[in-house]
């Protein structure tokens with residue numbers, strides 16, 4: 001389907017203000033990631049989960065993150081909170097996002113604090129209703145916190161105090177956000193302990209290791225011991241960007257070639273998502289906008 005066609009319908013003054021779409025996506029649907037080594041589609045459930053994406057520069061991390069953000073952008077039940085120190089990796093989704101953080105440490109910290117407050121409020125809501133987690137019928141939407149290159153905020157920008165604060169806030173959101181519909185998808189070139197505290201890194205249940213420069217780096221992304229058991233993303237051809245080992249349901253690394261959206265694809269989907277969100281009012285949720 002050419003989404004552009006649906007966006008550029010000729011004006012019909014008397015027509016009802018409806019959005020001409022087919023069945024919508026939900027963040028409760030698994031995300032299509034690509035194909036596995038047997039040619040089967042690889043789907044990844046993201047609700048109640050978090051994912052860490054690692055790999056050497058150019059391994060395809062940002063592209064995979066864009067695929068996850070793309071799914072979320074098309075879900076009316078998700079708000080997007082994007083952090084990208086490089087700006088251009090997730091920047092094409094900026095208009096569809098509730099918050100877009102570029103190379104601005106203060107903004108990053110304010111945003112994570114705000115997400116933390118939303119998280120605490122949601123837990124109070126659940127407690128008051130004697131429940132333990134949110135579900136698809138709860139009215140408040142889920143939130144995807146996508147961060148491209150955690151290291152920019154945890155080890156490069158700002159001073160040590162701010163970097164530690166950023167890591168602590170992100171760790172809290174990864175640790176406690178799941179049950180209240182706050183999902184973290186984060187990418188980094190190398191999640192070693194000098195760049196990302198192991199206490200943060202080890203909280204991510206799902207892992208995707210694109211090609212890594214050596215077996216040790218692969219183990220840092222996937223978790224210690226996988227190289228010894230025959231799984232190292234160092235074995236991936238450097239020219240095979242987007243391929244990597246995915247640890248998800250089943251717990252065993254599964255070789256997956258990620259789907260790839262070109263810039264034109266992203267722009268088309270992002271424009272469509274922005275348009276549908278504006279129409280439905282989803283693009284301006286008060287609780288996140290105030291963090292900007």
Ligand SMILES: Nc1ncnc2c1ncn2[C@@H]1O[C@H](COP(=O)(O)OP(=O)(O)OP(=O)(O)O)[C@@H](O)[C@H]1O
Nearest residue numbers: 056057058059060061062063189241242258259260
């Ligand atoms: N799934 C894929 N299929 C085919 N090509 C891909 C795929 N993913 C990435 N590529 C190619 O690899 C290039 C680099 O990808 P990407 O920017 O996602 O890497 P990265 O790991 O995020 O790099 P960096 O760490 O430098 O940001 C893309 O521009 C694209 O040409």
